[in-house]
Amino acid sequence: MILYNCPPSGNCYKVRLFAALSGLELSVRDVDLAAGEQHQPWFEALNPWQQVPVLHDGETVLWDSQAILIYLAERHQLWEWWPQEPGARARVAAWLSVSGNEIQHGPADARLVRVFNAPLDYPHAVASAARTLETLEKWLAEHPWLEGSRPTLAECAAYPYVALAPEGGIALDAYPAVRRWLAAVEALPGYVAVDA
Structure with missing residues (x-):
């Protein structure tokens, strides 16, 4: 799983924090927002909104930190973090x-x-x-x-x-x-x- 990340972003931090607390391993790739890397065609193909975070997991590509949190909890059945009731x-x-x-x-x-x-x-x-x-x-x-x-x-x-x-x-x-x-x-x- 690759997390496209910008270190000072609180939204990216949400995902990194959850991964750390739940023991999930992510490969983190920083996107240089100041240099406009988010506007490059390769990144726009991942996220048409041209924003981080983006999670790339095999065939699945997700943006929005809240959606990524839900996906990770569901994908790895971390029900203590995302209750089933x-x-x-x-x-x-x-x-x-x-x-x-x-x-x-x-x-x-x-x-x-x-x-x-x-x-x-x-x-x-x-x-x-x-x-x-x-x-x-x-x-x-x-x-x-x-x-x-x-x-x-x-x-x-x-x-x-x-x-x-x-x-x-x-x-x-x-x-x-x-x-x-x-x-x-x-x-x-x-x-x-x-x-x-």
């Missing part, structure tokens, strides 16, 4: 959606502006991040993990951009339950940091 699976899927929406358009967008000079509305990203972190704080004050009694794909999807929020100027000091959860993820066997 319909209600639990739907709740994990809801957190994958939160990762791609609320977390993306809050903490992740703020980081894109601050670190990569993305032409996004920074005040809007900061306000969205505050709403997202307040909601996460309330949830995690009453739950040890995002869904159930152990980490799931929800952690792998949500953790990266919450952990990287300070790079976008979003302080986490006011969110003790969120910080406790981040520390719990970081204490998991196999954990790797974004720059690992």
Whole structure:
């Protein structure tokens, strides 16, 4: 399995984090976004959106970090990460959606502006991040993990951009339950940091 990756990307990190936590081996090939490698015909043939991550597994080519997480869990029957019970699976899927929406358009967008000079509305990203972190704080004050009694794909999807929020100027000091959860993820066997 080849993961087309960009090291600072939180979305790529979601996949690398899950692989590390679950013991999956990936061959990682970095794509030089700054040099425009994602616009080369060979890469556009893998992903017409010209974005990373992309997973290439034999005949299967997938883009979108959430889709890749689901595929890896299904392909390798990692049901502890992607529960088979319909209600639990739907709740994990809801957190994958939160990762791609609320977390993306809050903490992740703020980081894109601050670190990569993305032409996004920074005040809007900061306000969205505050709403997202307040909601996460309330949830995690009453739950040890995002869904159930152990980490799931929800952690792998949500953790990266919450952990990287300070790079976008979003302080986490006011969110003790969120910080406790981040520390719990970081204490998991196999954990790797974004720059690992």
